Amino acid sequence: MKLNWLKAATVAALIATIGLGSVQAPAKTEAASKLSGKIVINGSSALLPLTLQAANEFKKLNPKVKISASAAGSITGPQSVRKGIADIGAIDWDATKPAPGFEAFTGQVANKVAVIPFAAVVNKNVTATNLTTKQLQDIFSGKVTNWKEVGGKDADIIVVNRTFGSGTRVNFQQKALMGTAFMTKGDNYKEVKSSGDMKTTIESTPNAIGFVDFAYITTKMTAVSINGVAPTIDNIINGKYKVWGYGYYMTKGQPTGVVKEFIKYVQSTKFQNGSLKKLKFIPISAMK
Incomplete structure (x- = not known):
């Protein structure tokens, strides 16, 4: 009888140990991001709070990526891209089209990132x-x-x-x-x-x-x-207040590599409906 009781206790202990082990085992972590590179952003000070927040979040997800952002005014965005000193030109209008006092910037792509x-x-x-x-x-x-x-x-x-x-x-x-x-x-x-x-x-x-x-x-x-x-x-x-515009990230041609991934992050549902809204911008999808 004692032997049977000992066997039962041993089996119960093993089951408990296995169960406890499965609870305490560390959850699988996502593979570390292999994305790397450097992104230089210049241009709009209106978009700067959004850009800085997005850069902070993106760098946490991709520790090997370096992002620097400055804001000397919208027109300096596409100008910096044209000169090759910035990868992204942040601007408060579509610079591929003429604006009052400004000619269109040919060879660039306007990537819509926010409603301002x-x-x-x-x-x-x-x-x-x-x-x-x-x-x-x-x-x-x-x-x-x-x-x-x-x-x-x-x-x-x-x-x-x-x-x-x-x-x-x-x-x-x-x-x-x-x-x-x-x-x-x-x-x-x-x-x-x-x-x-x-x-x-x-x-x-x-x-x-x-x-x-x-x-x-x-x-x-x-x-x-x-x-x-x-x-x-x-x-x-709802269309009652008209003083708003789209914000854009200008790139030389279609964005590629780490620049493309960063823009995709800013355009993602997670960022658009999260940090972007908290900063008092409006998601692109909200406008019909």
């Missing part, structure tokens, strides 16, 4: 936060110079513009101002080089108005409604 929402923004002390298209045109062209003329307080308007070559400027001029020319000088006029500079200037300058993409809007500024329509993601998707 833009808004007129004012310093937190400004009370006129719902403007018509005509009022915006008059403000940015210099015809209206005091906030009281558009329903605000008696204070000089400080107009903050982006330098020529900015994709945010191109989109805002075309879609918010309907092509109306900007003022270019004056005591109440400032020009800044990047979206980050615009953010800082609007935050720190009372009575200022400018424009940025949604990724740069903070609690120290107010996004302006246009013709009674608030600048929101929902209003862009």
